[in-house]
Each structure stands twice: as C-alpha cells, then as structure tokens.
Amino acid sequence: KERRTMVVTSRFTLRAGQRRLDVTTSLDNQCRNHRLRVMFPTNLKAKESHAEASFDVIARDITVKKGKAYYGRSNPQYPMYRFVDLSDGKKGFAILNNGIREYEAVDNAERTLGITLFRAYTFRNCPIFGRWEVHPEMELAQCIGPHEWTYSIYPHKGDWTNGAFNEAEELNLPLDPAQCGPHKGTLPKSQSFLTLSGGNVQLTTFKQHEDREDSYTVRIFNPEAKTVTAKLTFAKPIKKAWLTNLNEERRKELKPTGKSLSIPLTKKKIATIELTI
Numbered sequence: 001k002e003r004r005t006m007v008v009t010s011r012f013t014l015r016a017g018q019r020r021l022d023v024t025t026s027l028d029n030q031c032r033n034h035r036l037r038v039m040f041p042t043n044l045k046a047k048e049s050h051a052e053a054s055f056d057v058i059a060r061d062i063t064v065k066k067g068k069a070y071y072g073r074s075n076p077q078y079p080m081y082r083f084v085d086l087s088d089g090k091k092g093f094a095i096l097n098n099g100i101r102e103y104e105a106v107d108n109a110e111r112t113l114g115i116t117l118f119r120a121y122t123f124r125n126c127p128i129f130g131r132w133e134v135h136p137e138m139e140l141a142q143c144i145g146p147h148e149w150t151y152s153i154y155p156h157k158g159d160w161t162n163g164a165f166n167e168a169e170e171l172n173l174p175l176d177p178a179q180c181g182p183h184k185g186t187l188p189k190s191q192s193f194l195t196l197s198g199g200n201v202q203l204t205t206f207k208q209h210e211d212r213e214d215s216y217t218v219r220i221f222n223p224e225a226k227t228v229t230a231k232l233t234f235a236k237p238i239k240k241a242w243l244t245n246l247n248e249e250r251r252k253e254l255k256p257t258g259k260s261l262s263i264p265l266t267k268k269k270i271a272t273i274e275l276t277i
Contacts, residue, residue: 004030019154020096020167026148029120033142036117040153041110042093044086049105049113050160051080052168055204055270057160057223062086062105077104077116082168085160086113092159096152096168115151118143161224165200193235196220199228201265209274210248217248218273222265232261234277241275248274 006027013022025038048059060078064070084103085094095103095115102116123141124132152171156162196203205219222228238256243263245251254261254273263271 006031008036019156019163020152020171021154022150022152022171024148024150025117026146028146029118029143032120032144033122035119037104037114038117038151039106039112039114040093040095041112042086044091044093044111045088046086046105046111049078049084049086049103051078051084051103052082052165052223053079054081055221055223056268060105062111063107075104075107077102082172083154083160083164084113084115085164086111087159089159090157092156092162094154094156094160094164094167096154096164096171098150098172100149100151117149118147120144161200165202165223191235192233194218195233196230197233198230198265199226200224201228201230205272212274215274215276217244218275219270220263220265220273221270222267225267227264227266230263230265230271232263232273234259236277239276241273244272244274246270246272248272250274 006029008025008027010023010025013024027036046062048061050057050059062075064073064075070076079101080097080103081101082098083094083096085092086105087093093113095113097115100115100117104114106112106114120143121141122134123138124134125138126132150171152167154164154167156164194206199222201220201222203218203220205217207217209215209217218232220230222230237259238261241254241256241261242250243252243254254263256275261273261275263273265271
C-alpha cells in the first residue's frame with residue numbers, strides 16, 4: 001500500500017587500454033521485501049552459462065532439460081565466484097564482480113544475464129518444529145540503508161577462456177602503488193618473483209610449508225576441459241620439487257629445470273607442489 005521512490009545510481013569507468021568497463025552501483029534502500037537485480041540482454045545464441053567456482057568453472061544449461069528438477073519452471077538462480085560468462089562460440093559477454101554471488105541466465109530470446117545485488121526479506125527462525133519466530137535483530141535481512149556494489153562488463157571474443165580469469169583477478173586485486181624514499185637495494189628495477197603460465201591455470205596458494213620451514217607450498221588448478229602444461233618460474237633456481245597431496249605429504253619427486261618447473265595438468269586437475277629455492 002505504501003510506496004517510495006528508490007534512486008539507483010551507476011557510475012561507469014573506462015580506463016585507457018582497459019578491456020573491461022567498470023561499474024559502481026549505489027542506492028539508499030528504504031524499502032522492504034524486494035529483490036534488486038541488474039539485467040543484461042546479451043542477444044547471444046548461448047546454450048550454457050559458465051561461472052567460476054572453487055577450483056573450477058561450472059557449465060550449466062540455459063534451457064532446462066526434461067528430467068531435471070526445474071524442467072517446465074522458471075530458470076533457477078545459480079552461485080558464482082568472480083565471474084559468469086555467456087558465449088555463442090565466436091563472441092562472449094562476461095560479468096565480473098568482487099562480492100556479488102548470484103546470477104541467472106534467462107531462457108528467453110535475448111538470453112538475458114542477470115546478477116542479484118541483494119534480496120530484502122523477513123527472516124524467520126524455527127527453534128521449535130512448527131513455530132516460526134521473528135526477532136528485532138533479524139530485521140537486518142531487509143538490507144535497510146546505503147549500499148554500493150562494484151562489478152565489470154567484459155565483452156570478448158570466443159568464450160570465458162579468453163581473459164575472464166585475468167580481468168576478474170585485476171578487478172579483485174588491483175595494483176596498489178606505494179612511495180618510498182631513496183635507499184640502497186639489491187634487487188633489479190624489474191623482477192617477477194613467481195610467474196605462472198599455461199592456458200588458464202590458476203594459482204590459489206603460495207605459502208611456507210606447514211612442517212618444513214625451508215620449503216614452500218604452491219597449489220594450482222586447471223579449469224579447462226583439456227590437458228595443459230603449467231609452468232612455474234621463480235626469481236631464483238629451484239633446488240628440489242615434489243608433487244604432494246592436499247595435506248602437503250610428498251607423493252612424487254619432480255625435476256625442475258633451473259628456475260622453472262613444468263607440470264602437465266589433465267582437465268579440471270588440482271595440483272599441490274612442494275619446492276625449495
């Protein structure tokens with residue numbers, strides 16, 4: 001019965017040489033029981049959506065097939081990590097984010113891609129079977145107050161393998177410049193301490209080994225549906241390397257070449273490496 005005007009403001013930023021369009025959307029929510037989404041009609045003849053997940057990129061059918069739980073119903077909303085992508089094989093459209101976790105690929109002619117900014121709802125707890133309670137502190141689920149989201153629009157050739165990971169990484173981990181005074185140093189003006197190459201292989205861990213202080217643990221994974229060769233290159237020569245399990249227990253000794261170590265990864269493979277440098 002009571003309605004209010006809600007002003008949604010979006011600011012668009014395109015930097016020189018940048019492949020993505022950054023968007024910041026903000027509003028002061030004073031309404032209850034509603035969902036706010038941003039919808040993008042992609043007009044792509046895409047059959048699947050591809051969304052980043054833990055150690056993987058998940059493909060999901062846009063048209064729900066017979067025998068599936070959502071057949072004959074509206075398309076469900078799915079989780080994503082830092083990006084979701086639609087592609088017709090020749091060109092693609094990705095939405096990158098740094099905290100937006102829900103999307104929907106709508107089964108319509110426009111192949112609309114929607115991302116959920118928030119859901120405002122009344123939360124009811126069931127401490128006793130058949131009794132639902134609402135407490136004042138649960139009103140936070142209505143998301144009343146000011147909000148701001150950052151995401152990016154990334155059109156590209158081909159599918160998600162053409163730069164979606166790189167652009168999502170730059171959005172989530174921007175370069176932070178720091179100024180220091182003149183001082184003596186031993187490092188060159190330009191140097192990479194660790195470089196990873198090989199398709200879309202991703203680095204998820206680089207840390208000191210849990211039990212051996214002179215060793216480092218590196219964890220990588222191959223999200224693609226084909227075998228690739230990952231190459232790790234350090235600033236210093238690699239003395240020894242081992243393939244381990246997730247508990248960092250050695251399983252197989254590897255043979256590094258100077259500062260580099262090459263590791264073949266089958267499709268969807270996770271690899272944990274211990275090394276000394």
